[in-house]
Amino acid sequence: MSELSSLDNDQPLLVAEGLAKNYGRLPACRDVSFALYPGEVLAIVGESGSGKSTLLQLLSAQLAPSAGRVSYRMRDGVLRDLAELGEAERRFLFRTDWGFVHQDPAQGLRMGVSAGANVGERLMAVGWNHYGRIRDTASTWLDRVEIDVGRIDDAPKTYSGGMRQRLQIARNLVTEPRLVFMDEPTGGLDVSVQARLLDLMRNLVSELGLAAIVVTHDLAVARLLSHRVMVMKGGRVIETGLTDQVLDDPREPYTQLLVSSILPP
């Protein structure tokens, strides 16, 4: 039900207008505009160097654009320019309303502290202070991402790659964000581990009615997770549309090349 109502919502959650980023004289990202709606999953695909990771950093306010702007609808319903947010509002976004799943879990986790503390930390950052409740919620989330609750006191450095990635997802989702950014979330994992993670992410995203922006070079990931796709090349968005439409009926030469390069299953 939550998925249905959020997908029918007519007000965009995030709006990018004429976004660009230059590194010196090198344009990494040029004139990107789109709107993301609540509950919508957008995949950004393209090969290395296409500008997709730069775009993700611009969208998540980790990098300041050279031109253009990103606006986000805060929980009070007002669309605000990210560049003009105060420090407290930015902290709120990063700690609560947004999640960021890194390709390398070591970047998104604290590897030396327990799994329970990794999940609980985000809750404490938003004011939770009852140890028992924090631990219960952390246990629930470990279970949701299919980590044996018996491992709650172990540090992620003792976890496998797939478990670390699932723990990173739990840490991000525990505060019930409305938007999650994912940078190659299945990169570096074995194929069998990837399938399990993708299936898990797909279910969580639809159960929670999350909006997500997923950067991936893997078209299979885009097909399984996303509603819409943007294809990037040379810093520009060259093709965009419904995911199955772009993948089954690609229009641009580069998209046709990408699609035709997939090995049949």
Add this chain to the structure above:
Amino acid sequence: MTAMIELANAEKTFTMHLQGGVELPVVRGVSFHVIAGECVVLSGPSGAGKSSILKMIFGNYRCDSGRIGIRHHGKVIDLAIAEPRQVLSIRRSTIGYVSQFLRAVPRVATIDVVAEPLIVNGAAREEARERAGKLLRRLNIPERLWTLPPSTFSGGEQQRVNIARGFISDLPILLLDEPTASLDAANRAVVVELIAEKKTKGVAMVAIVHDDEIRHLIADRIVDVTSFAAAA
């Protein structure tokens, strides 16, 4: 009667950029309509563009020109120019598509694969599963298989799971791409029954079937696709 689907001069050409930009015209001037409670069967030889037309009506293939009007929540939306969000909304609550092959989601149990379209539209999980079970039973999928993912099933079993998934919801439009292709006589008969039940509920259907006997049993009207052939 209300037209649920109305195509007017719909046209599709593939441009193969990797083959030096070769233009591959598929169909041109596609015009027909489907009213509620009617099953229109597309006929024509292999390669005439039947599946392409079905995919255009689902918004899976883009429509280069012309119009594909779909009645959605009481309004007509032109799928040829609809925003991705509108297409998603149409697929969620108006158009169902039964493809030839099940695109299996790894690890998901058969009963949940079938129940999913109902859950997405807000049904309670238990009720959705109960309806899924009824359909699977009708389609002769043994109960011991329901908790397994369908990826390990035989071709015919997978197709029946796919049919159950396609027929479970109460969507007003159904597109059927060879729904009986790899089924035995008993299961073909079940599909014919399911289609008849959908008609009585006012569902508009477009189907592709190669089997003459099945076509005869389900078709209210036949649209010959060869007249839409886009000669190069």
